[in-house]
Amino acid sequence: MMKTAIFTDQKTTLTIETSETLFLEQFGGKDPVALVPGLNQVTVEAGAFKVFSKTALRVSAGTPNLYVASTQNTKDGNFPDPPRLTIPLAQIREFMVDGRSVDDSALK
Secondary structure (H helix, E strand, C coil): EEEEEEECCEEEEEEECCCCEEEEEEEECCCEEECCEEEEEEEECCEEEEEECCEEEEEEEECEEEEEEEEECCCCCCCCCCCCCCCCCHHHHHHHHHCCCCCHHHHH
């Protein structure tokens, strides 16, 4: 199983290409968006999103400041498991909320 995390700091249209029926889920409990095989275009607000899939998918956006990370759900330490996160949490929080007045307690 693959885990794909998508982060954007502004409203954007995501283009997600997949070969299976999946769901795009937003951090914070909003309703998941169904994705069908092929190209899917989904407009999202700033936030963090995840997709679980059996195969890799492609993600692009109409704006800069998009970060996509993907890994297999094996956690065996072999490729493509990412290394331990080395970015300070405060820097991630700053990227995600961009200094706006929002409740970022979920990121703590």
